[in-house]
Amino acid sequence: DAGVTQSPTHLIKTRGQQVTLRCSPKSGHDTVSWYQQALGQGPQFIFQYYEEEERQRGNFPDRFSGHQFPNYSSELNVNALLLGDSALYLCASSFEGGRGYGYTFGSGTRLTVV
Amino acid sequence: TQLLEQSPQFLSIQEGENLTVYCNSSSVFSSLQWYRQEPGEGPVLLVTVVTGGEVKKLKRLTFQFGDARKDSSLHITAAQPGDTGLYLCAGAKGGSQGNLIFGKGTKLSVKP
Numbered sequence: 001d002a003g004v005t006q007s008p009t010h011l012i013k014t015r016g017q018q019v020t021l022r023c024s025p026k027s028g029h030d031t032v033s034w035y036q037q038a039l040g041q042g043p044q045f046i047f048q049y050y051e052e053e054e055r056q057r058g059n060f061p062d063r064f065s066g067h068q069f070p071n072y073s074s075e076l077n078v079n080a081l082l083l084g085d086s087a088l089y090l091c092a093s094s095f096e097g098g099r100g101y102g103y104t105f106g107s108g109t110r111l112t113v114v
Numbered sequence: 115t116q117l118l119e120q121s122p123q124f125l126s127i128q129e130g131e132n133l134t135v136y137c138n139s140s141s142v143f144s145s146l147q148w149y150r151q152e153p154g155e156g157p158v159l160l161v162t163v164v165t166g167g168e169v170k171k172l173k174r175l176t177f178q179f180g181d182a183r184k185d186s187s188l189h190i191t192a193a194q195p196g197d198t199g200l201y202l203c204a205g206a207k208g209g210s211q212g213n214l215i216f217g218k219g220t221k222l223s224v225k226p
Contacts, residue, residue, distance in 0.1 A: 004156070042202055042216030043157070056213050090156050103147070103214070105156030
């Protein structure tokens with residue numbers, strides 16, 4: 001049973017460019033959350049998708065947007081990249097019925113902005 | 115504002131020693147989760163504690179949730195090199211699934 005799958009694993013982009021990161025949730029999970037983890041820091045919540053809609057959002061600018069597809073997979077888009085966007089982007093999936101007690105994280109996408 | 119403070123930030127010990135990691139906040143959480151993260155990997159859930167005063171054991175790891183649900187501790191008995199990693203605590207507010215608030219983590223190194 002595959003866990004959470006994220007792609008790509010590593011990415012290098014130039015300032016001002018746009019990037020799309022992808023996430024396939026664990027089988028049976030219907031909720032996807034995205035987190036940003038800067039070096040030496042704990043993950044910070046970006047937003048959560050459930051039933052193809054953004055349900056909650058953290059303190060991130062509108063340059064960060066997302067989407068959830070009918071098969072529960074999700075994308076994170078970041079526009080107008082800044083050097084400070086360099087981080088590990090983590091996707092976590094869960095089952096709505098689990099009420100937050102069963103997060104599974106992917107291995108992340110390491111984004112470097114130069 | 116860092117709502118969850120973890121201490122110590124770094125810990126380097128010898129195999130066989132015991133250790134305790136702390137996670138403190140001025141906020142009340144409906145649940146608190148502990149994760150372990152290894153370099154290049156995502157966090158792996160170790161335990162979720164929900165009830166104030168709750169104690170959970172996972173082999174050599176003992177987790178405790180404070181009575182007021184504002185703090186938690188993780189105690190490891192007879193640490194092994196395989197315990198090396200970044201230990202993160204994360205609090206959830208209310209009944210929602212999203213918006214886990216993470217601490218900065220405790221980086222543990224266990225030397226053989």
